[in-house]
Amino acid sequence: MNWDDTTDEAAGAAERLVGPAAERLVDSGADGEDQAVEAALRPKDLGEFIGQEKVREQLDLVLRAARARGATADHVLLSGAPGLGKTTLSMIIAAEMGAPIRITSGPAIQHAGDLAAILSSLQEGEVLFLDEIHRMSRPAEEMLYMAMEDFRVDVIVGKGPGATAIPLELPPFTLVGATTRAGLLPPPLRDRFGFTAHMEFYEPAELERVVHRSAQLLDVEIDPRGAAEIAGRSRGTPRIANRLLRRVRDYAQVKADGHITQDIAGAALAVYEVDGRGLDRLDRAVLEALLKLFGGGPVGLSTLAVAVGEERETVEEVAEPFLVREGLLARTPRGRVATPAAWAHLGLVPPRQAGGKGQQDLFGT
Numbered sequence: 001m002n003w004d005d006t007t008d009e010a011a012g013a014a015e016r017l018v019g020p021a022a023e024r025l026v027d028s029g030a031d032g033e034d035q036a037v038e039a040a041l042r043p044k045d046l047g048e049f050i051g052q053e054k055v056r057e058q059l060d061l062v063l064r065a066a067r068a069r070g071a072t073a074d075h076v077l078l079s080g081a082p083g084l085g086k087t088t089l090s091m092i093i094a095a096e097m098g099a100p101i102r103i104t105s106g107p108a109i110q111h112a113g114d115l116a117a118i119l120s121s122l123q124e125g126e127v128l129f130l131d132e133i134h135r136m137s138r139p140a141e142e143m144l145y146m147a148m149e150d151f152r153v154d155v156i157v158g159k160g161p162g163a164t165a166i167p168l169e170l171p172p173f174t175l176v177g178a179t180t181r182a183g184l185l186p187p188p189l190r191d192r193f194g195f196t197a198h199m200e201f202y203e204p205a206e207l208e209r210v211v212h213r214s215a216q217l218l219d220v221e222i223d224p225r226g227a228a229e230i231a232g233r234s235r236g237t238p239r240i241a242n243r244l245l246r247r248v249r250d251y252a253q254v255k256a257d258g259h260i261t262q263d264i265a266g267a268a269l270a271v272y273e274v275d276g277r278g279l280d281r282l283d284r285a286v287l288e289a290l291l292k293l294f295g296g297g298p299v300g301l302s303t304l305a306v307a308v309g310e311e312r313e314t315v316e317e318v319a320e321p322f323l324v325r326e327g328l329l330a331r332t333p334r335g336r337v338a339t340p341a342a343w344a345h346l347g348l349v350p351p352r353q354a355g356g357k358g359q360q361d362l363f364g365t
Ligand SMILES: Nc1ncnc2c1ncn2[C@@H]1O[C@H](COP(=O)(O)OP(=O)(O)OP(=O)(O)O)[C@@H](O)[C@H]1O
Pocket: 028, 029, 030, 037, 038, 039, 041, 042, 043, 048, 049, 050, 051, 052, 081, 082, 083, 084, 085, 086, 087, 088, 089, 131, 210, 238, 239, 242
């Protein structure tokens, strides 16, 4: 049975969301506290950067070869979810090239003139980090094509028939573009990057190393099981691992002697309602509604959102991507459906399917 006929498409990025989603401990975007602490926790060179082996190996070759030629490195496009280390890598690229870095973002460049001002003030070899490059305005994007390829821009002076294009030579520079959605980049822009890397979510063992490294920098004592406990709840994302570590550190200081063990980490994260698999209150509310109110689905997105008292966009863009990635929820043409793993995770038993098309058909169980 279909509970409503809402069809849906995961559209729009979580970064646009305000309200509860932005305040979650397991949100992968950076909050004010993160920004302050992240500077201290960022790896400074490729050797310190944990995980992403292929990306590191390839980038190392690109940078070494450019250095050996005495040339500016090729333009680099980094794609991947928030908090996986794109900004960190761009800073490493600049450091490895011994070059300064300028940081800006797509939404900050609304007019071609904004971009022309930045480009014309770059020094030779400088790295320009353009975050959320998919959100740049169209005229700026077109100016960027020429700047990337020919190190030149045409500055338009005047309006209408009297307008003239004045060519402006630029020093060679390296553009590092970052995007959460490589598929949204127009092919002419994508094609102008000499090196493109997709950043994957991190394995638990890699996140353990992130936690140990950050704990050392923050002067926090942690044992291996404590680090594993935090890593396992960090949703494959170093930023979340670092944030959970800080909250567990608080708990360890207040409730114990400051040393983080597995029990302390588990108890601290229970206080913050982050469960053993990294699901928080919102994720579990969505799953619980799906299982307990709708028998595991299929149920339409709007109905599910009303049931948990959240906006449709919050459920779709904030909770669902992780639930889908974890194999707990499936988006089917007939609506949202819980997987057998979802029943197991919440310790519930799926109802017997009474003939017809039920979950057994959808999952072959
Ligand atoms: N490979 C890594 N090794 C160690 N720490 C890392 C790694 N990647 C990311 N981090 C840590 O995670 C934090 C977030 O990384 P960063 O800001 O580079 O992510 P991002 O992908 O640029 O996120 P956004 O898309 O939101 O800008 C940084 O403080 C950094 O310390």
